[in-house]
């Protein structure tokens with residue numbers, strides 16, 4: 001039976017479960033977003049995990065039980081598993097390799113300037129592991145990589161470690177979503193195991209089978225690598241599709257939220273990822289889509305459709321900026337409250353977030369900004385320090401006080417629950433530009449705001465809903 005995250009937390013923490021499954025010795029390279037969640041959750045599942053992370057400050061914080069990312073449930077998992085002695089963080093690669101039979105590669109694969117995946121971190125891990133092999137090891141790609149990367153890892157290790165060393169390279173792509181990463185890891189929809197040897201396959205099956213109950217897709221290494229990229233390309237396409245629909249809704253004065261809900265009730269379509277707004281951001285979808293397009297074009301495959309998905313997404317922020325200008329006309333000296341800086345709610349991750357474009361653009365246009373986000377402000381502050389024209393507020397209400405407009409960039413629940421009448425009473429002019437379609441035109445109108453959204457039709461000063469053609 002599948003256990004919920006909280007049930008798992010209450011499980012006995014012995015290395016052997018009631019069915020005689022013994023926890024494995026696991027090494028993890030990279031304790032960033034994916035690696036930290038992987039390490040903590042594998043420890044939670046009863047395995048003994050040593051995570052090697054280059055960033056010594058992160059290792060110190062994690063070893064003290066302090067999560068380096070904002071992710072629901074992670075703090076509790078860290079505390080419990082550090083205390084149980086099943087989870088350790090180190091800067092020393094040899095400690096992670098020496099203490100493990102299975103080594104997960106969870107380092108970053110950021111985009112290069114040409115849109116391809118930068119595999120320097122992956123290659124470095126392969127070079128680091130090679131001389132440390134001291135018996136059979138299974139090396140598992142969890143980083144999202146272009147198909148056939150595992151072959152390069154294998155060749156790199158083989159060249160450096162010599163032919164007598166025993167190892168396999170497998171792929172086990174990660175489908176967790178930031179904001180619900182712990183739950184997604186512990187209660188996955190599916191697990192994809194790409195392994196080309198029986199030994200690798202059975203090790204990974206054993207690793208997961210004892211504690212996770214979901215469909216398991218057993219396949220080749222290259223297929224597993226490709227599944228992850230194809231999954232992200234599909235998710236990106238779904239978002240760009242609904243965003244095109246939302247532009248049409250704007251033009252036709254039709255509510256995209258209702259359209260999306262009705263479309264999504266068809267099980268062939270499904271309701272997830274049909275939220276119109278600022279499009280997809282974050283550290284994964286944009287880079288994975290771009291990497292896939294590049295691989296496809298290398299192989300002469302026509303991926304014009306995916307290029308269009310990318311183009312539509314890139315235009316979303318421009319559309320929002322045009323709405324802000326439509327709402328405020330001249331931006332010079334206008335006070336704008338910006339609610340939300342993370343790329344999605346329930347995380348502090350600002351990589352690929354609209355705020356990274358919107359904040360400097362508004363500043364360049366001469367606006368004064370008051371910014372609030374429940375988790376992402378420290379990271380944004382590091383890029384855009386406070387000054388006399390940019391302040392970071394302690395609450396959403398502090399941010400909106402005396403503002404000429406409120407711009408929503410992230411759909412945190414906290415913003416949805418704001419008392420709109422109170423917000424209106426605090427603002428200089430009651431104008432909301434909603435990049436996430438957080439509010440409904442009806443509630444906005446009832447609270448007396450002008451409202452500019454991406455797919456709801458605008459509520460303009462004439463108090464009539466109008467189709468927008470910008």
Ligand SMILES: NC(=O)c1ccc[n+]([C@@H]2O[C@H](COP(=O)([O-])OP(=O)(O)OC[C@H]3O[C@@H](n4cnc5c(N)ncnc54)[C@H](O)[C@@H]3O)[C@@H](O)[C@H]2O)c1
Pocket residue numbers: 029030031032033034035052053054055106107108109121124125128142143144145174175176177178283284
């Ligand atoms: N973030 C997500 O939600 C998510 C979900 C699924 C898959 N992924 C994939 O997982 C991979 C990692 O993503 P992330 O968001 O965790 O990136 P990240 O940048 O947050 O983490 C990477 C970490 O690896 C560390 N690192 C780099 N080289 C190292 C080395 N040689 N030894 C030890 N540590 C090293 C870095 O210091 C960093 O902390 C990417 O390929 C990404 O596409 C991420």
